[in-house]
Amino acid sequence: MTERVLTGITTTGTPHLGNYVGAIRPAIAASREPGVESFFFLADYHALIKCDDPARIERSRLEIAATWLAAGLDTERVTFYRQSDIPETPELTWLLTCVCAKGLMNRAHAYKAATDVNAAAGEDLDAGVTMGLFSYPILMAADILLFNAHRVPVGRDQVQHIEMARDMGQRFNHLFGQGRELFVLPRAEIEEEVATLPGLDGRKMSxxxxxxxxxxxxxxxxxxxxxxxxxxxxxxxxxxxxxxxxxxxxxxxxxxxxxxxxxxxxxxxxxxxxxxxxxxxxxxxxxxxxxxxxxYVELMAHPERIEEVLQHGAAKARRVATPFLAELRAAVGLRPMLAVPRAAPVAAGPADKAALPLFKQYREADGRFFFKLVDTHGHTLLQSLGLPDGREAGGWVKRLKTEAAAALAEAPIDWAASGERGAAEAALAALAAAQD
The missing domain is CATH 1.10.240.10 (Tyrosyl-Transfer RNA Synthetase)
Structure with missing residues (x-):
């Protein structure tokens, strides 16, 4: 089975030889292993917690992206993107915030370290503590859960955050899953054998x-x-x-x-x-x-090439994130307000049938077969991918009519050309009810 592995790259500072040996080189090598689907992202939202210098944030993102690309990261094989290019991430952060206990955040290592320093100095415990620092484990959980990563390579000091992500995912599944495991519960892959290079003075290079x-x-x-x-x-x-x-x-x-x-x-x-x-x-x-x-020098001279790579990666990432977030929105009740027809106690007449959503099948000039589901105003709710066989398209229409949302997970749907998943599910439920 293919496993998803997700790696966040902090966008502060400039990489040195120790970063290359300890993190960049082994991560790129691991991404080439068979059976692995790798996601690499520049954690630039996280960088805002530590740095309030816009020029430094901008420069660091560019240098770090150029470094990973120059070091051989294969962006056709992996999904390489900026955290800030995925609007689903902050939205999921809020959904998780609403199920995360404050007491869990009180126990986060970074927050406890900050309050310990304040206590030792005789300051108010929360002096200088921003909500970004306090709740950033929730943002990290959203990074991981949005892509249902199975494995997250981290140092031992980050294991607590993976456990927190598991807690939030499990809580969300319990409250809103209705028997489904919406989130995969990730596991930390502790990097015990990370190579640590000494610096110029013999201490750890830092x-x-x-x-x-x-x-x-x-x-x-x-x-x-x-x-x-x-x-x-x-x-x-x-x-x-x-x-x-x-x-x-x-x-x-x-x-x-x-x-x-x-x-x-x-x-x-x-x-x-x-x-x-x-x-x-x-x-x-x-x-x-x-x-x-x-x-690296060539990439730094042409930042537009890096931008193109990152935009391509964001599009790949959003093909996963957008439909999944639509499913999560529907799970918590953030659904389109549609008038869903109910099955009448008597046989439906022509006027009633006309009020139902409608499947349409057609063939394009390239010979591929398509189907789509439209509402009563002709708006597209579901748009299929192209299929080589008209019978296959017809088979999927039949399954969607009878199985409704249960068939969506396997159906060949082009979500980028479709409407919101919640609206499509409601329309399919209406069709199924009319056939009962």
């Missing part, structure tokens, strides 16, 4: 420590200068060096083949100087990063 090696920033010169600043011990050329635990060696091994690692370690033990070792590392990194950097 912008917080100002010890990062740029992935693309500064070009080949910036990369070489950063590698030159990696801290090593004071052993001179000719003296044996222990490769175990050396930051330079750890970075090297993250990009080297097993044969290259073995040779590098042996040469260090034989007295290879740190200066030459650093040059070898630069050569190794350049061999892999230079082609990606070239693509």
């Amino acid at each position: 912008k917080s420590y100002d010890n990062t090696i740029p992935l693309f920033g500064g070009g080949a010169k910036g990369l070489k200068e950063a590698v030159a600043r990696i801290v090593t011990d004071s052993r001179l050329p000719g003296e044996p060096k222990d490769p175990e635990g050396a930051a330079l060696v750890t970075v090297h091994d993250a990009f080297a083949t097993p044969e290259q690692r073995s040779a590098f370690h042996a040469d260090l033990r034989a007295g290879l100087g740190w200066g030459e070792a650093k040059q070898r590392l630069v050569n190794l990194l350049e061999g892999q990063i230079a082609p990606m950097r070239e693509r």
Whole structure:
């Protein structure tokens, strides 16, 4: 069975070498696995919680999108989109807000951390806490549940948010599912084996420590200068060096083949100087990063190409999100106000039949067969996809007339050309009732 895997990409800061090894490279590799349907999104709504600088938000979205594309993300295979291009996400956030207990949000790690800081400083517990910070786990739950993701790769510190998404999805299913599981309950895929690169000073590579090696920033010169600043011990050329635990060696091994690692370690033990070792590392990194950097520079020079990719991804994502949200709206009672004809106690006459919605079947010039359901004013409620056989189209019309909304999940419907799902369900119910 195909499983959906969803990955959110925070749009703050500029990616460095550690981000590439720990997150970007393994995620792209995982997206190529068979049986996986991958969704990658730029979490730019989430970025607004942490940053109120519009220029930084804009620049970071561009740089991060360009980085993932340059690193080899296949946008024909995966769905790559911006969170802010999916209007169904904030709408689902509100639906989930209405079933989420405040006490659940009180226990969120980020909120508790903020109140702990305020308590230690003698401030009001909620000083400086925005509703964005307080309720962002609900937005994260909407990101996941909207696409019914089965797996969400996260670090251990994010597992709580996946559990919260499960709680909200389960509550929604119980209240509004009427026996159906509207939401798949996601599971966290904990990234225990995430590669962590040391920075220039030997600590974990992090912008917080100002010890990062740029992935693309500064070009080949910036990369070489950063590698030159990696801290090593004071052993001179000719003296044996222990490769175990050396930051330079750890970075090297993250990009080297097993044969290259073995040779590098042996040469260090034989007295290879740190200066030459650093040059070898630069050569190794350049061999892999230079082609990606070239693509990155080209993309950054043409942001309209990135925009086109993201709009294409948003359209793919909305083909999933739009009909599903229509189903969720109907589930909570946000349905079109239609006069639904009731079955009369006596045989219906011509006038009564004329008031019912009507199926129409037709064939286009390309030879494909279509059907659609229209209301009494001729407005299209359901529009089918093209089918190669007229009998197949007729079979679907028969099923929809008799099974009503129960047949919609499998029916070949073009939802982009159809009306709201709730209106179509009401019309099908009317047709089914008239046949009883």
